Amino acid sequence: MAPTKIRKTAGICNGAACIGRTQIPVWQLIALQRQGCSEANLLSDYPQLIRDDLKAARTYYAQNTEEIDEAIAENLES
Secondary structure: OOOOOEEEOOOOHHHOEEEOOOOOEHHHHHHHHHOOOOHHHHHHHOOOOOHHHHHHHHHHHHHOHHHHHHHHHHHHHO
């Protein structure tokens, strides 16, 4: 399988960073992990994801913490 790429595409998930071949935003995965969702649960709940996708999301978050924290705050307020 090709390496996971995080992509931002205008018009998809409001331009949020997503797992490249999906429409699953990085902020959503990070928010769920903060709420105690395990990697196993995420993989079960999102069968289109693989472990490398979760690793890519964590790496993206580490490199773009402010962006993802703001997205979590904006989306969880709604």
